[in-house]
């Protein structure tokens with residue numbers, strides 16, 4: 001039994017990973033959180049310990065990791081700012097100094113983020129900072145887990161998910177679409193719980209090397225194909241607009257819907273960013289070296305099945 005710590009295990013992706021670890025392994029699980037310790041929310045979760053940490057104090061972090069015998073850290077910190085980026089960098093430093101920690105999975109769970117994409121998405125610098133630091137950590141094995149887009153967004157609000165609400169390209173609930181480009185760019189997508197299953201397998205496959213990128217793909221579809229699927233599952237035609245590449249490059253995008261918790265301005269900003277990324281084809285992930293081939297026993301949900309589970313029989 002290993003002791004696995006999930007930093008940010010209180011958040012959307014983190015909770016999904018924690019739940020999957022509880023269900024599929026016998027490891028001890030420690031959630032690293034900035035909040036005071038609390039009772040486990042249900043008896044089912046009595047294998048989970050909450051450990052309050054201060055990301056600003058690296059020596060104290062190292063002591064806590066070592067005294068709790070933590071061997072592996074999965075980071076699921078929501079990284080959107082310098083502060084959150086620095087929190088993860090400090091955790092990597094503490095892990096590198098700890099004699100018990102040997103493996104670190106950085107928070108990423110996205111597309112393959114490279115320097116060349118910085119002009120399109122400047123926040124990529126946060127993920128590159130962690131990846132570069134990990135490359136120089138001789139005592140830590142690490143890999144960047146890449147599931148593409150989470151499918152969950154097209155099943156909201158009905159699909160089982162911990163992710164914060166988001167609407168991208170197609171608002172399935174309200175039967176309308178604002179598609180970036182011509183709708184023919186390929187998007188690799190994975191259900192968040194399926195990504196967590198692959199991640200758990202990777203942890204248990206101790207003999208094998210970890211690649212720089214651990215790509216997982218549940219399905220690969222274009223927006224036009226996805227539109228056909230959702231129209232079939234919802235049993236009606238959607239109203240559809242396409243934003244041309246020219247419009248996207250000028251920042252003129254159509255927001256498909258403002259998700260709960262977002263201002264209109266935030267939704268516009270997110271739509272601009274994701275539209276630029278979509279037409280840059282970043283969600284078309286490489287086929288070579290995917291974890292799907294390494295763990296063929298896992299059968300991830302395909303998009304159509306995911307949509308049917310979420311929407312069949314709904315008004």
Ligand SMILES: NC(=O)c1ccc[n+]([C@@H]2O[C@H](COP(=O)([O-])OP(=O)(O)OC[C@H]3O[C@@H](n4cnc5c(N)ncnc54)[C@H](OP(=O)(O)O)[C@@H]3O)[C@@H](O)[C@H]2O)c1
Pocket residue numbers: 007008009010011012013014032033034035055076077078079083084087107108109110111147148149150163164
């Ligand atoms: N591919 C996709 O479609 C997709 C979608 C969503 C997310 N993601 C990726 O998944 C990762 C996790 O995202 P998420 O949406 O699950 O994150 P989240 O829910 O926004 O945040 C996760 C946790 O981060 C911790 N956190 C927040 N601010 C922090 C700070 N300043 N310092 C340290 N910890 C802090 C919090 O834990 P405590 O308060 O308990 O400390 C929080 O619960 C990110 O890398 C994100 O880019 C990918």
